[in-house]
Amino acid sequence: MSDDEFDGLVQAAIDGIPQAAIDMMDNVIFFIEDEYEPLPGEAKNTEILGLYEGVALTERDFDWASGALPDRITIFKNPTLRACETRDDVVREVRITVMHEVAHHFGIDDEKLHDLGWG
Template identity: 95%
Template structure:
């Protein structure tokens, strides 16, 4: 799958975020990277499909906004493609991954996301 096609799938998933959620999101940017670079201490073969980096809305206090960088949601192309067999699988997985990472922005943890089917 080309970079442009994958980018379009991610954009479609972002466009599919309910408007009610979009209006509540604050200071978030989306990125697409080819590969996840494991952090020190993580196995070198760690493959994740998406990553939320930031301070969840539920954890922000009055001092948070002064000089805060935007939260980052990164979707990883190659791990996603490796996890999927068909284009339809990629479409589904990108949608799930985008929603999963957006949910982290709202303070929803992995356990709850798995319970809701967005794991």
């Protein structure tokens, strides 16, 4: 799958975020990277499809915004493609991954996301 096609799928998933959620999101930017680079202490073969980096809305206090950088949501192309067999699988997985990472912005943890089917 080309970069442009994958980028389009990620954009479509972002466009599919309910407007009510978009209206509540604050200081978030999206990125697409080819590969996840494991952190020190993680196995070198660690693969994840998406990553939220930031301070969840539920964790912010009154002085949070002072000098805060935007939260980052990164979607990883190659791990996603390796996890999927068909284009339809990629479309579905990108949608799930975008919603999963957005949910982290709202303070929803992995356990709850799995319970809701967004794991």
